[in-house]
Structure formats: structure tokens, C-alpha cells
Amino acid sequence: MHRSSRRTWARGPRMLLEVEDLNVYYGAIHALQGVSFSVDQGEIVTLIGANGAGKSTTLRTISGLLRPRRGAVRFRGEEITMTPAEQIVRLGIGQVPEGRRIFAPLTVRENLEMGAFTRKDPAEIAQSMERVFATARGLMSRPTLLLLDEPSMGLSPIMVEEIFRIIAEINLQGTSILLVEQNALMALQIAHRAYVLETGRIVLQGTAKELRESSKVKEAYLGLPKEALAAEGEAAVSPD
């Protein structure tokens, strides 16, 4: 860590990742349209949003797999917008991409199978195994910040609970986490703060509690019917 980075810490020593005005295109498709957010040290921050909102694109841009046409990514105050992906991993940003399939050595697998000895359903155990391998692989670089893309995708409710328990545990051990999820309900239960992404723009942000209580989030992402929300009243939207 060199001294010149002190200047860039102006916005607070706790800021780990800062994404500013990201604009990313796939050809003519303007997938990210000025996305800005931050992750502080020790936080779980979740980025929620529907299919196609731009969540994976955001993660791929942070990890250096995509280049923005405009905007910046800063990690610990240093700009990494154009840094090669493998260098970004070395700086301390690990990623578990969406739906990763991994072939692991048998000895590790056998160990994990022993951990599942109380469980009966082979398909569920296999699913668990796959996710544990993927998550563990992301942790092998000892990241300061872990980027997780839809870890709950395609899992049964029990498995979703389990994977979220693991994520919270990883965070308690000191790893900051940027969690991309369609399962807003679960993500907002473990996150400290959250951002809602809609068609390439951040449309809402706040503490996880504020977003859990927002009627817009309840209606659009937590699957609660309008009538139930009307019964609760609008007071819940207030940030305090």
C-alpha cells in the first residue's frame, strides 16, 4: 500500500469498492446507464433486480472481464477500471460467477460428503457440493471483497438457506461481499445495504431494512400483493 493512496481515501477510510457512473454496452445495447454505488469494509451489499437488469454486467465490469465506455471502478481508493482481470484478483477481489460448474479432487469431495451424512437426498447433496466448491474456489485467493453472482439460483429453499448462512459466515470472518441476487427476500435478510437495479440504472438504495420495508420493493421484488401493502400503509417507506 503506497502513501499516495491517502489522497484518494478522502471519502472515508471504510470505503472498499467504489463504482462511479458506469456505462457499459454490448454493441448497441446500453446495458449499464450510469451505475454508481459503493461497498464499505466489512459490509454485505446486495444488488437486486429482475432478469436482464444488468447485475451480472456490473460484476463482470468490476472484475475486469468487461470494459466500461465511461465511468470508473476504484478499489481501496485506486482506480482499477482498466486493470487486467488476473491483476484484479491479485488485488483482493474474488468472484464466484453465476452457475459455475467445478470438478474438484475426490479427497475434498469425500470430506464434504461426510459433512452431509445426515442428509438423504443425493440430488440435493450434489447441489450443495457444487455450490460449496464454487464458493470455496472464490475464497482461495483470500479476497478482501468477494463478488457473488446469484448464489441461490436453481436451489431448493433448504439449500438457499444453507448457502446464505455460509455467505453470512464468510462475512463474519472478515470478507466484504457484493451479492447479486434475484432472490431479494433472502439477500435483504443478510445484507447491510442494498441497491435496486432496473434496466441498467440504480433506482433505489438504502439499508437492507429500509428496502425490506419499502412498498415498491415489497411489490416488485418480494412478491407481496398490492392489497397486503395497502393494509400496511405507506408509513413503512420512511427511512427512519
Ligand code: ATP
Ligand atoms: P440475469 O439475472 O438474467 O443474469 P442480469 O441482471 O444479470 O440478469 P445482465 O446479464 O447483466 O442482467 O444483462 C443486462 C442486459 O445486457 C440485458 O438486456 C441482456 O440481454 C444484455 N446482455 C447481457 N449479456 C449480453 C451479451 N453477451 N451480448 C448482448 N447483450 C447482452
